[in-house]
Every structure is written in C-alpha cells, then in structure tokens.
Amino acid sequence: MIAPRTVLTRLLTHPAFILAAIAALFFGCSWLSGGTVQILTFLMLNILLAQSMNLLTGIAGQISLGHAGFYGMGAYASGILMKTAGLPFVVSIPLAAAIGALSGYLVSFPAGRVREFYLAMMTLAFGLIFREVVREWDGLTGGAVGLSNVPSTTLKNLSVFGVTLDAIDYFRIVVIVTAIVMWLVHNFIQSRHGRAFYAVHASEVAAGCLGIPRAGTKRQAYTIGAGMAGLAGGLYAHMIGYLGPESFDLARSIEVLVTTVVGGLGSMAGQILSAIVFTFLPEKLQVFAQYQFIVYGAILAFTLILLPRGLAGLLLLPPRFIKPASLRRAGTAGVAIRPVDSDRNAALVVEGVTMRFGGLTAVDDVSLELHPGRITALIGPNGSGKSTLVNVVSGIYQPTAGDIRFFGESIAGLPDHRIAGKGLLRTFQDPRLVPRFTVRENLLLGAHRRYRTSGLAAALSLPSAVREEAAFLASVDAVTRMAGIADVADRPLESLPYGYRRLVEVGRALLAEPRAALLDEPAAGLSEAEMALLARMIRAMKDAGLMVLLIEHHMDFVAELVDDVVVLDSGRIIYHGDIEGMRKSPAVIEAYLGTSETEGAHA
Amino acid sequence: MLEIKDLVVSYGAIEAVRGVTLTPAQGAITAIVGANGAGKSSLLRAISGLAPIRGGQILLDGKDITHVPASRRAELGLAHAMEGRRIFRQMTVEENLQLAWRFGRRRTTWGDALDRVFRTFPILNEKRATQAGLLSGGQQQMLIVSAATISNPSTLLLDEPSLGLAPIIVQEIYAFFTERCREDGTTVLLAEQMASLALKVSTHGYVLRQGRVVREGPSKELLETGLVAALSSAYL
C-alpha cells in the first residue's frame, strides 16, 4: 500500500506528466479566451516569482521581504529599454534578468559581515525604497503616473524579429521560458550548489568546515533569486504594457512571500500548487478584496509556526537533493577512501601556538606535528584547551601567536573554509549536519570541494556533471558500507538515533579526501558497536596515509588506535609520547586526578 | 529536600540523562562524578530549570518543581553555579552581587549580605567596582559562588567549580562551600570531572556514565575501593 503522498509526488514529478502538462498548455491555449490566456500568463509569472523566492528563502534560508523590488527592477528595465532605447525584446529581457540579479547582489553585499536579519531588513528597505525612487524619478520611470505605451501584447505593438505577437504567442513563449527556467533551477537544486545553499541555511559552521564559502553562497542565492524575479518582471512588462509603482509595492512583496510560505519553503512542486491557488483565488474572491491584506498578514504570522512546511509538507514527500540520473549511474564499485600520494612536505606542523581571549590564555605555546599514516591523540581534562587548539588549527580562530604549516605552507589566520579547501578537515563535538538531508545527501556534502564541473553544467545536467556526481555517489555508497549505515542511507538524518550522526560526520570528512583529519570527540555517546565501526573508519584513514588527530576521552577507544599521545592541561602540553608512558607520567596523573596537596586542606 | 526520580533529559534526539534517580543528603555534600559527556551538567541544568525535561520528576521539599520555570526555582531556595564561569561580564562585581541578592530570597539585608561576601573573599571587596569580565578565573569563580549563595539557598548546585583553576584557588572555593554547608546546613550537589576532588569533600557519591548512574555509595567507600583508579582507566 503506497502512501498517497508518494503517489502524488511521483505523479507530479514524473517527466511524462510534466511534458504532458506543458504540451497541454502550449497547444490547448488556442481554444481559450483572451482573458483566460492572460490569467494563465500571469500564473506562469507567479510561478517564476514563487520559485525565485523559494530558491532564496526556502533553500538558502535568506528571507526576502522586498521581492517585488527585484521584480520591478526587471519590469522597468525592460520596459524602459524597449520603449525609450528601442532595444529588441530578445535583448531587453535578458538584460532585465541581469539588472534584477545585480540588484540582488547589491542588497546582499554585506552578507558575511552582519547577522542574517540585517539582510532581511535590507531587502525590506530595498523594496520600499525602490517604489519611492520609481515614484520620484518621473523623468525616467513616469513617476506615479506610470510608464505607459510599453511595447506589449495588450497594446498589440510587441514584435519580435518582425512578427507581431498576440496574447497566445506570448503565452507560449512565457510557458517555454518558465519551463526552461524551472528545469535549470531543479537541476541546480539537485546539484552540489543547491546542497551548498541548503547547508549554509542549516548550519553555517558546518558549511564553512566543508569548504563552502558562506558569504559568497548567500550572495549567489540573492543574485540568482533576484535575477529570476527580474526575468519575470521583464516578461510582465511586455504582457501588460503599463507599469506603475503600485504594482511593485509592499503588497506585491507580501503576496510573493505568502505564496512561497504556503507552498512550502524548499519545495518546487509546492510553489506551483501555491501559485495556482493565489493566482485564481483573489479573482474568485473579489468581494473579499478588502480583507486580503489581513488574511495575508495572518498567513504570514502563523503559517511558519503552525505549518512550517506548507502545502508541500501536507501533500508531498520532502524534496530531495540528488539527481536520480546520477544515482542510477553510481553503481557499487566505489571506494570509500583512496590512498594519498606520498609527498615529502606532508606534515601538519603546529609551532608555538598561543590563543588568548582577552585575559584568558586558552592555549599556551603548543607545538606538535602530525605525519601521514599516524594517529595522534589529543587528550586533557575539560577546559585544557583541546577544542580551542583544534579551532585555531582549522581556522575558526586566528592564533594570538605562533604558526601552523600544512604541507610547508603557513595557514595560520586563514578562514576555515579555505583551510578546509586545502585538505585539512575537522569534525565537531556536536555534529553539524543538515537534519533534513538524508544520510546520503549529508555524506555527499563532504565531496563539495572536489567537484570540478561548473554550476552551469550542473544546471544543464550535462553528461560531464552527471558522471562526476555519479563517481562521488559511488564513494558515498562505499562509505555507508564501511560505516555500517548502508541500510539507512536514504532516511533523513533527523529520523535516526544520535549515534548515526557521529558516523555520518566522520564519513562525510572521508568524502572530502582530506590529507589531514582533526576528529573532535567522535566516540562520545556511541554504543560499543558504533565505536567499533568508527574505529574501523579511523584505521582506514591511517592506512590510506592521512594525518589524524583524535581528541578523545574514551581511553579504551583510543588505546588501540593511536600511535602517540599529546596531553594538554590549562593550555600547555604536559606530556607527549606513547600511551604507556602517559599512564605513568606524574604530570598527567596530577592533571586528571589531583594530588594529595590539592585536597589535604579540607577534610 | 531535593529528590530526583527517573529523570530523562534530551536535547532533540540526544539523550543526555537517561533515567537518573538520586536524593542528595540534606545538609551535606553529594558528589556527581563521571567523564566528560556523562550527563553531569545536563543533570544539574535540569534541576535548576535550564534544560528540557522529557520524563521523570524533581521534587523540592515535597513540591513537584519539574515544570516550574528556572527563575521561580531560585525563589524556592535553589541556586546553581553553572559551568563555564557564567557571570555578567560587563557589570561590576557589586552589580552582579546586587542583582543576585535583589532577585533571590533576600533572607538578609543587602548590607549584611555584602559584608558576608567581602569577609569571605576580601579580594572581591578590592575589586568591587571592576567589571567581572576583567577578573581572573579564580576571582570570577569566587564571585560566582558568592552570587549563588547570597540568597542563602537551601540547595546549591555546583558544576565543575574547579575547572581551569590553580590548586590553591580550588582549595579556597572548596573551603568556602564546605563551610557554608556546615554553617547553614545547605545541601550541596557537586559535579566534578576530577573525581577524587569531589569524593574527598563529599559524604556520598554518584558515578554517571552515558546519562545513567552506574555506581553510588558513601564517598569513602568509592575512594577506598579503588574506584578512582578504575575511573582513571575510564578517563585515562
């Protein structure tokens, strides 16, 4: 008995169904009245807008409160360029998209320097200011009176390559454009770029340590989202023939936001359903027009709290982020970890590193070296500076003093995503994974920095992109087998018990083909069986020639794995050598247990 | 009297405390020991109301406080010195103490309360107008335990007070709450990673591992039976 959601999702996303729907629209429109064709054109534009906001807000998690501003930028740009500068339709429309994209980039410029809600405020400001500027700059835009006589199908003066277009021709063009854009966006979302957007949304710190540049990714999301909105705007302008600032005000932005939220943030199919509802409903409910704002406000106020995944959450399966085509090609011949080439320079050298926070010295003149094929344990009581040291080495903090050299190159002070990009990876004490992603999708994120094919290739679903992803998926599969989690590979991580997260996090690090791995308490909270699987993975790392630093408390776990041990206390190294020596070292015993001097004072 | 019954604490999917039952002896010091991640902090946070409780009960003097908000528990005589030296860093020593006194049970006058703090830790008097964030680690811990006890709590929770402190300061802090316990009859629940420290000052001890109590008994016994050595193999 297949669940209704599965049936509905498979139906709506089946290529045959989609092609049939597009064909029905494309050919069937000649039987429809002019009014209906115009509403359907409008529906296509609303779908484009909803998808653009879904990409920005649903996937990348960036809230856009002035989306009509981007829409308007495209509309006015194309309208003015065609009417005043006489540019042809086929030039002005792409320019509209480009100008929309540029404004998105501008708004997101401060990304990475400020808290997220500043960007949301910026979008709100942009939307409001856009409308004001349009109203005041009447020389260019026609001001409050509006820009009329824009070449359009309504005015029957829109011609492309000498052919005058009527409403039906235009509708067909819009259908094709919408279909193509959605296909590109769908491929994009199911590529490493879409996954990167979502990773930055779900966990900024995790994204950084995977080599995903956070600010850049956010800006990319704003640029693409705004570009899509600009495109929709350009198409709108030449349908309607008249542009007034009221069409691009806060009310319009709210409409788009409502559509996206109700559709379900993150789901492309949900957006289509929602766009249908919100295009036709206001028509039917004209009498309630005065309540529209109130209803929309209420939807915004409570939907994210009561029904966070919108219609898509109710009716459909959660969206997935891996192309089925890539999955099919993947096969099972993958290797979990390849031996690294030997290199004379291969070493991680930490030299005299000190880390001070105000008056507190967390790490005090620590020096150690990691070499290929060796596992070093870093231990010490709570507060001894172990995590701080790893944070410094992985680029989350800049050391107050000292140097860190990786393969001979100084990396001290570089940001975390760049250090990750050089092959130095770390895991976290509390795993930073994407809860809504499946195990497979989470693991695949690890390979992010290894991809060579471009965003465009991914969007076009070129064979080279599919092949590359299939190869990584084969490795992912091998890792799931090594970690003993192959049977749950396609379950969302949030539905699995805690132990799985740790295994996935370490597995994800493997996918990045690191030269060095810093594992921060990977065994904490694991059962005996899970610890055995983890140990297997770590040993495989060593055998493949990686440099491994293991922070751990579980001495049983560590004892069998490590080659040597570094003990920290109050930020300083108090022992460096093998495990036997450590157990006998007076300094270590005192650090962990205290001696009689510290306890004698009270009975 | 504090009673904890079958307490379950989980943060989302992570179960930090999996059914812990314990009753600290009134007017005495009880030790909670275990490795990092064993659930000591989560247990204390649940008792003071900062961590979400998924199951079980907490009773204070017979009253069920399992769902009472944290700020009300202070009124009922519960005090918590959290791990990580949490204090209002941009406020002065005196301002910190004042807030702790003002929103606590106020069993004494402000003047008397302040006097008592300064008599115990004269250095805090010297630094009374200094921002808490600028004090040394030991001084901060003195401030924290003073703030926690300024309202004469009936139950005091201490989460790793020795963390990162020099042995001599640890002595002072330990002397402080041992005396308080003796003088005021405060029930003290002391969580430490350094097991022997805690076991040497306490009458009873509980060993936590992965969110469960795996050993309990009189502290002397736990020390004598080489538990510390056994623990040390878990630690080391």
Place this chain on the structure above:
Amino acid sequence: MEDFLTLLLAGVSVGAVYGLIAIGLNLTFWTTRTMNFGQGSVMMLCAMLTANLIARGWMQGLAILAALAVIVVLMVFTEMYTVRPALKIEGSMGWAVSTLGVGIILQGCAALWFGSQAVAFPDVIFSAVDDVVIFGVHVSLQYIAVVVLALALVVVFELLVRGTVWGRAMRAVAMDQDFAAVIGIPVRAIVLGSYIASGLLAGISGILVAQIGGTVDPAFGFDLVIFGFVAAVLGGMGSTPGALAGGIVAGVLQQMVGGYISSAAQHGMAFALLILILVVRPQGLFGQREINKV
C-alpha cells in the same frame, strides 16, 4: 540660509524620532536577538487611533493613553504568539516573517476601519503655524517641541535602564539569559516587558512624526521603520546614545538630500548609507565588534 536652517531643524527633529524608533528596535534585539519587522504598523496604528479618537471628541491626553494601551496589548500578543513560538523552532528566522505578518494584519485592519486615505493629525503639541523667530529665521515650535520631547524620552530611558533595578535586570537578560534565570530574574517577564517598551516607544514615535508631518495613512509606518533601522545600524545596535546620534545623522542627511537634490534621492540615500555602514563598519559608530565563538 533660511532654507538650510529649516532643513537642519527638520532633520534634527525627525532624526530625534528616528533615534527613538531605533532605541525601540534595540530593546528587543538586546533581550531576544529579534526585531519586530511590523514595528511600522505599530507606529501607524498608534497615530491613527489617536487621530481618530480625538476626532470623535475624546480629550487629547486620554486619546493618546488609550492608543498606547492598545499598543501594549498588541505587543503582548506579538511576543507571546508570534515571536516566542517562532524562536522555539531551531535556527530559522521565522520570527521576522511572523512579526511582519502581524504588521500587515494591522495595516489591513487600519485600512478597513479608518479607510486607506491619509487622515489629518490634529495639533496636539502647539499648532502647525506656531513659530518662533531665531536668528531672523521662522522656526516651527512643533519641530522644537518634538526634539525636546524625543530627547527627554531618551534621557528618561537611559536613566531607567542604567539607574533602576529592572533596567539592570534587563541588561542582565541581554548578557546571559541562563545566568539571569538561575539567580531569579524573571526572564520571560522581562522579555515581554522589552517588547511592550519597544511598542510604547514606537507608538510615541508614530504620534510625534504624525504631528510634524501633519497626516497619517495606513502605509505610514514602514518608511519610518527603515529609517529607524538605519539609525540603529549607524549608531550600533548596543548603544542608546548611538541610536540617537545615528537617528539625527540620518534625519539631517535625509532632509538635506531631499531639500537640495530630490525626493527620490532621499530614499536612495538611506539605502546607500545602510550598505556603506554595513560594509565599512558593521558595528556602527558606537557599537562593539561581535565575536562569534564556536
């Protein structure tokens, strides 16, 4: 010269109010790291209610108090039913959307009850034509009154925050919610209180701006909230004197650009200023650089 001084005073006057708005935004940011994206509607509603009640014959003082009372109820609702539940959902910024939603509901309701046309705001403080002559220039008494009132409010606010125990308790909650809770500070009440105070500041700001502008309409508030945000960012989110200074700078710049260049440029300038500050000095003129510890 006359133009310059008039513009300057108008700028200082409206800027002082922007400062007030900024302080209101800061308040909730301190205690919850959230901001009411529908704050503009709060301002608008307060001004419209006041105008409406006075038009029905209510005594001015009473009308203002009644409007503020409505605002208090509104803020309680907003905090309890749209912010607190949204904050419980891990990591999302749903609170930005839900507070915006409440603002939109208010705008819709205002349009329904009071109509979408601009409503004249009665003279509560002096009259629009009362003026005084300084250095040979006619200066509107209303502008001066607004500056004085706004400054007085800022001073009172600072005194309350720094000088009273509840003010200190609020700063404590802003610094460390957990520690505040364990020493007995009623955190939930303080968070609610910060939302209420923020709403009151917004409401009063709405009345002051409506007074100098002369009219109110349902869309009135959103522009204000943007300028309030610019002021808050300019000054630095942690600082009250910063918010005031940021507001005055923003207000003066706005009036100058509007007077000497154009109205369109006025709005474009606000945006440019915002981007500039966020790129060059995101902590604002008086704020502290935030360090994010992992």
